[in-house]
Amino acid sequence: MTASVDTSASPESYALPDELKAVQARSRLMLPIEVASAALMAAITLMLLAGVASRYLLAAPLVWVDEAVSIAFLWLAMLGSAVAIHRAEHLRLTVVLTALPQRLQGHVQAFGLMVTAAFLLALVRPAFEYVESEAFVTTPALEIPNSWRVAAIAFGIVAMLFVLLVHAWRTCSIAQLAVGTGLVAAIGAACWVLMPTLATLGHLNIVIFLIGFVTVSLLAGVPIAFCFGIGALSYLAFTSHVPVGVMIGRMDEGMSSLVLVSVPVFVLLGCVLDATGMGKAIIDFLASLIGHVKGGMSYVLLGSLFIVSGISGSKVSDMATVAPALFPEMKRRGQKPKEMIALLSTGAAMADTVPPSIVLIVLGSVAGVSIAGLFQAGVTVALVLLLALAVLARWKARSEDLLQVRRATLGTIGRTLLIAGPALVLPFLIRGAVGGGVATATEVSTLAVLYAMVIGMVMYGGIGLRKVYDMLVETAALSGAVLMILGTALAMAWVITQSGVAQQLALFMKNLPGGVAGFLAVTIVIFLVLGCVLEGLPALLLMAPLMFPIARALGVNDVHYAMVVVVAMNIGLMMPPIGVGFYIACRIGNVSPDEAMGAIWPYIVALIGGLIVIAAVPAISTAVL
Numbered sequence: 001m002t003a004s005v006d007t008s009a010s011p012e013s014y015a016l017p018d019e020l021k022a023v024q025a026r027s028r029l030m031l032p033i034e035v036a037s038a039a040l041m042a043a044i045t046l047m048l049l050a051g052v053a054s055r056y057l058l059a060a061p062l063v064w065v066d067e068a069v070s071i072a073f074l075w076l077a078m079l080g081s082a083v084a085i086h087r088a089e090h091l092r093l094t095v096v097l098t099a100l101p102q103r104l105q106g107h108v109q110a111f112g113l114m115v116t117a118a119f120l121l122a123l124v125r126p127a128f129e130y131v132e133s134e135a136f137v138t139t140p141a142l143e144i145p146n147s148w149r150v151a152a153i154a155f156g157i158v159a160m161l162f163v164l165l166v167h168a169w170r171t172c173s174i175a176q177l178a179v180g181t182g183l184v185a186a187i188g189a190a191c192w193v194l195m196p197t198l199a200t201l202g203h204l205n206i207v208i209f210l211i212g213f214v215t216v217s218l219l220a221g222v223p224i225a226f227c228f229g230i231g232a233l234s235y236l237a238f239t240s241h242v243p244v245g246v247m248i249g250r251m252d253e254g255m256s257s258l259v260l261v262s263v264p265v266f267v268l269l270g271c272v273l274d275a276t277g278m279g280k281a282i283i284d285f286l287a288s289l290i291g292h293v294k295g296g297m298s299y300v301l302l303g304s305l306f307i308v309s310g311i312s313g314s315k316v317s318d319m320a321t322v323a324p325a326l327f328p329e330m331k332r333r334g335q336k337p338k339e340m341i342a343l344l345s346t347g348a349a350m351a352d353t354v355p356p357s358i359v360l361i362v363l364g365s366v367a368g369v370s371i372a373g374l375f376q377a378g379v380t381v382a383l384v385l386l387l388a389l390a391v392l393a394r395w396k397a398r399s400e401d402l403l404q405v406r407r408a409t410l411g412t413i414g415r416t417l418l419i420a421g422p423a424l425v426l427p428f429l430i431r432g433a434v435g436g437g438v439a440t441a442t443e444v445s446t447l448a449v450l451y452a453m454v455i456g457m458v459m460y461g462g463i464g465l466r467k468v469y470d471m472l473v474e475t476a477a478l479s480g481a482v483l484m485i486l487g488t489a490l491a492m493a494w495v496i497t498q499s500g501v502a503q504q505l506a507l508f509m510k511n512l513p514g515g516v517a518g519f520l521a522v523t524i525v526i527f528l529v530l531g532c533v534l535e536g537l538p539a540l541l542l543m544a545p546l547m548f549p550i551a552r553a554l555g556v557n558d559v560h561y562a563m564v565v566v567v568a569m570n571i572g573l574m575m576p577p578i579g580v581g582f583y584i585a586c587r588i589g590n591v592s593p594d595e596a597m598g599a600i601w602p603y604i605v606a607l608i609g610g611l612i613v614i615a616a617v618p619a620i621s622t623a624v625l
Contacts, residue, residue, distance in 0.1 A: 029166070030082075030083065030086045030163070033079050033082055033083060033159060034083055034473045034476075036075075036079055037076060037079045037080050037083055037472070037473055037476035037477075037480075038469055038472035038473050038476065040072050040075055040076040040079065040476070041076060041264060041268065041472045041475050041476050041479075042472055043072055044069055044072050044073060044076065044261065044264070044265070045265060045268065045446055045449060047065050047068055047069050047072070048065070048069060048261070048265070048442060048443070048445075048446040049446050049447075049450060050062060050065065051065035051066075051069075051443075052439070052443050052446060052447060063141050064141045064142055066141070066258060067139050067140075067141045067142050068142065069258070069261055070149065070256060070258060071148060071149040071152075073256070073258075073260075073261050073264075074149055074150070074152040074153070074252070074255060074256055075149075075152040075155075075156075076264065076476055076479065076480070077152070077156070077255050077479065077480050077483040077484070077487075078152045078153060078155065078156020078157075078159070078160075078480065079152075079155075079156060079159065079476065079480065080264075080475075080476035080477050080478075080479050080480020080481070080483070081156060081160055081225075081480035081481060081483070081484040082156060082159040082160045082163050082480070083473065083476055083477040083480060084477040084478070084480045084481040084484075085160055085163045085164055085167070085223075086163050086167070087477055089477050089478065089481055090223035090224075090225060090226075090481045090484070091223060091224050091225070091481060091485065092218075092221055092222065092223045092224060093218055093219070093221070093224070094221050096108070096219040096220070096221075097109065097112075097219075097220070097221040106172060106173065106176045107176050107179055107180065108220050108221065109171070109172060109176075109220075109221060110168065110172040110176035110177050110179065110180035111179075111180040111183055111184065111220055112180075112217065112220035112221040112222045113164060113167070113168040113172065113177075113180065114168070114177070114180040114181050114183075114184045115184055115217050115220065115222050115226070115230055116164055116222055116223065116226045116230075117161060117164055117165060117168070118184050118188070118230070119226050119229050119230045119233060120157050120160055120161040120164065120226075121161060122233060122237070122244065123157050123229075123233070123244075123247060123248065124154070124157055124158060124161070126243070126244055126245035126247065126248050127153050127154035127157050127248050128154050129245055130150055130153065130154070130245060130248040130249065130252070131147045131150050131151050131153075131154050132147070134146040134147045134149075134150045135147040150252060153248060153251065153252060191234065191237075191238040192238065194238075195238055195239075198238055198239045199239060201239075203499065203500070203501055203504075205235060205238075205239040205499075206235075206496065206499055206501055209231050209234045209235040209238070209239065210231045210232070210235055210492065210495065210496065211231075213230055213231045213234050214227045214228065214230070214231035214492075217230055217231070223481075224485060225481070225484040225485040225487075225488050225489075226488065228485070228488040228489050228491070228492045228542070229247070229488035229491065229492075231492055232247060232250075232488065232491045232492040232494075232495045233247055235495050235499075236495065242498070246491075246494075247491050250487070250490055250491035250494050251487035251488060251490075251491055252487075253490065254483075254486045254487040254488075254489070254490035254491065254541075255483045255484075255486055255487040257365045258442065259361065259364065259365040259371065259440075259441065259442065260361070260362065260365055260483065260486070261442050262356070262361050262440075262441040262442040262444075262445040263358050263361060263362065263479055263482060263483070264475050264476070264478075264479035265442065265445035265446055265449060266356050266358060266361070266445050266448075267358070267475045267478050267479055268449055268471060268472070268475040269356075269445060269448050269449050269452060271471035271474060271475060272449060272452040272453060272456060272463070272471065273308070273423075273452065275456070275463050275467055275471065276452065276455075276456030276460040276463065277460050278420075278422075278423035278426075278452065278455070278456065278460060279304070279308045279322070279325075279423070280325050281416070281419045281420040281423050281460070282304060282307055282308060282420050282423050282424060283300065283304045283308075283322060283325045283326060284325075284416045284419070284420065285413075285416040285417050285419070285420035285424070286299075286300045286303050286304055286307075287300045287326075287329070287408075287416075288408035288412050288413045288416045289408070289413055290303075291329075291405070291408070292405050292406065292407040292408065294394065294397045294398065295390075295393050295394040295396070295397030296405075297326060297329055297330045297333060297335070298330075298335075298343055298390070298393035298394075298396075298397060299390060299393065300326060301322060301326050301330070301340075301343055301344065301347060302343070302347045302350070302386055302389055302390055302393070303386075304322045304325075304326070305318050305319075305322055305344075305347040305348055305350070305351040306350070306351050306354055306382060306386055307424065307427055308322060308351075309348075309351035309352065309354040309357070318348055318351060319344055319345075319348050319584065319585055319588050322344070323340075323344055323585075323588050323589050327340055327589060333405070335397075336599070337589065337591045337595070337596070338591060338595045338596040338598070338599040339396065339599050340589060340591075341585050341586055341589045341591045341596040341599070341600070342596060342599040342600035342602075342603045343389070343393060343603060344585050344588070344589060345574045345581060345582050345584075345585035345586075345600060345603075346389060346571075346574055346600065346603040346604065346606070346607055347389060348574070348581065348585065349385075349567075349570035349571055349573060349574045349581065349607060350382055350385040350386055350389055350570075350607065351382060352566065352570045353377075353378035353379075353381045353382045353385075353563065353566055353567065353570075354378055354379060354382045354427075355374075355375035355378050355379070355427075355430060355431050355434065356375070356430050356431075356434070356441065356444070356445065356448075357378060357566075358482070359540065359566055359569075359570075360374040360375065360378055360562075360566065361441055362482075362486065362540070362541070363540055363544060363562055363565075363566065364562075366486075366490070366540075366541060366544050366545065367544045367545070367548045367558070367562065368548075368558075369548075369558045369559060369562050370558075370559070371434065371440075371441050372434050373558075373559045373625050374559060374562055374563075375431055375434045375441075376431075376624045376625060377559045377560075377562075377563055377620075377621040377622065377624060377625065378563070378566075379431065379624075380620055380621070380623070380624055381563045381567065381614055381620060381621055384610050384613060384614055384620060385567065385607055385610040385611075385614075387610070388606040388607060388609055388610035389603060389606055389607070389610075391606070392602060392603060392606045396602075419459070422455045422459055423455070426448060426451060426452065429444075429447075429448070429451070430444050430445075430448055433447075485541065486541055489541035489542045490541060490545070492542060493541070493542055493543075493544075493545045493546065494545075496546065497545065497546070505546060505550075506546075506549065506550045506553070509522065509547075509550045510550065510553060510554065515554070516554050516555065516556060517616075519550070519551070519554055519556070520556070520561075520564060520615045521615075523547065523551075523561075523564060523565065523568065524564065524568045524611065524612075524615065526543065526547075526568075527539060527540075527543070527565055527568035527569045527572060528568050528569075528571060528572040528575070529572060530542070530543060530569070530572065531568065531569035531570065531571065531572025531573045531575075531579070532572035532573065532575045532579045539569055539572070540565065540566070540569055543565075544565070547561075547565070548561065557618055557621070557622050559621050559622060559625060560618040560621040560622055562621075563614055563620075563621040564611070564614060564615045567607075567610075567611045567614060568611060571604060571607050571608060571611065574600070574604065575604060576593065576597045576600065582596075582597075582600065
């Protein structure tokens with residue numbers, strides 16, 4: 001494998017027998033944080049439900065709910081990020097690390113850990129100073145010091161630093177840690193000594209710190225969130241007179257938008273979907289309906305991704321739900337594993353504009369675009385991509401053997417529809433409620449969790465308390481990893497804006513030949529590359545604050561531009577040899593990336609063709625608004 005993303009594996013899954021006691025000891029240390037994270041996630045969900053019930057049923061809004069949720073949400077993000085470090089669930093690129101000789105991997109890993117530790121250590125003092133400054137601010141509804149909320153940042157940074165150092169001590173030798181620490185210290189000392197020279201370099205510092213430092217950290221296996229952070233922090237510390245404490249304020253702003261509360265709630269919804277088997281019920285119904293035609297199982301796979309994505313909001317959850325249910329039958333019909341992986345990965349890219357896409361929610365928050373508008377446009381955009389992939393899948397299935405395949409009876413179709421019915425209703429409720437302005441994305445997400453839990457208990461066997469706890473902790477870890485990327489990416493984007501590069505970029509982009517068409521073409525190339533290298537969400541968070549003002553100045557509709565950006569980003573995410581989404585699909589389908597790499601390109605070309613149509617015809621995105 002040339003790249004990997006740690007999305008679901010825990011340290012226990014990799015532990016050798018003689019390491020098990022050490023792993024269990026680390027788990028005991030993390031237990032209080034995990035319990036607190038689970039309790040916060042449950043409290044957020046319950047408070048949101050109480051707020052919705054009070055507003056719509058009693059016509060008596062609970063004015064304190066938003067503030068209480070905001071406080072709990074920031075604590076959830078920071079504690080969840082610490083849990084994600086413990087579980088190795090922070091997104092990172094390991095393309096260089098795994099390609100190195102075994103004797104060098106430990107040294108590079110130790111260097112990456114020390115880079116992360118240096119970033120966190122540098123933020124400890126500013127974080128506590130930020131808490132002190134916010135003690136003078138009183139929240140309007142609860143009338144408590146705002147320091148109660150922002151203390152989460154200081155506590156989370158200390159917790160992450162502690163967990164990281166314990167992990168470094170357990171996994172690296174003293175010599176490796178000494179070399180890594182020495183190298184980080186030498187780089188820092190060199191930058192300090194060269195500060196007078198760096199001050200004269202102007203925009204070249206952007207290349208040195210925001211590109212050079214970030215790239216080196218990325219290749220060393222540093223989680224992407226901390227790559228952005230170390231780049232921005234180094235630039236501020238060594239080339240400007242701006243206090244590094246600004247980083248804390250930017251991170252707070254990036255992680256504190258109430259709109260983003262729907263992210264962990266939709267992640268929890270995806271966990272409920274998996275645990276109850278609601279996704280499997282949808283797949284069984286589609287298979288009974290169209291599984292007997294040529295290319296039928298490919299249609300089922302694409303259709304399942306389209307529908308299931310409208311419930312879970314997560315590509316990883318979508319692929320993990322669909323692949324185990326469909327791959328055995330597809331293999332029996334003669335489809336090659338590499339073709340199945342190609343269709344799975346590009347189908348997941350197609351479905352990421354289907355609401356309630358976490359990417360669309362985050363983009364709406366960062367770029368100031370209507371989430372309801374993004375949800376409405378996302379469905380029609382996904383249909384265009386779905387058509388492109390379905391046409392290619394049908395052509396590839398032209399020689400499929402269907403001699404042993406029988407059409408499902410009407411009774412079978414009716415039975416599977418009866419079982420899948422409650423699950424099928426959910427994505428339409430989500431899209432309709434948000435798109436119609438009946439409820440916000442956050443309100444809908446909590447109602448969807450309640451609906452799924454109740455339906456799961458009534459029709460799909462329910463969920464045990466231990467499973468609920470595991471889902472809450474997993475939601476906290478994944479949300480913490482996502483929100484930490486959001487905080488540091490926005491801090492880095494702020495630094496770029498303050499440097500003046502953003503204004504020069506805007507001027508350059510406005511003067512591109514071809515006007516709007518030229519701008520959209522460059523946008524597609526930029527997000528294809530960044531989506532491939534940085535993973536989708538970080539690329540979006542880094543570039544959206546820079547690119548959307550340029551698009552508006554050129555008269556490009558916000559929703560149309562958002563659709564072009566998101567689709568290009570998702571295609572890049574699935575493009576080998578670097579696109580990390582491709583490797584996630586290979587791992588889920590248990591297929592070698594080397595085997596699947598050649599098969600995916602026709603599907604990538606089909607998606608790019610669909611993207612060109614979407615970019616060239618704005619009405620595809622805007623006609624439904």
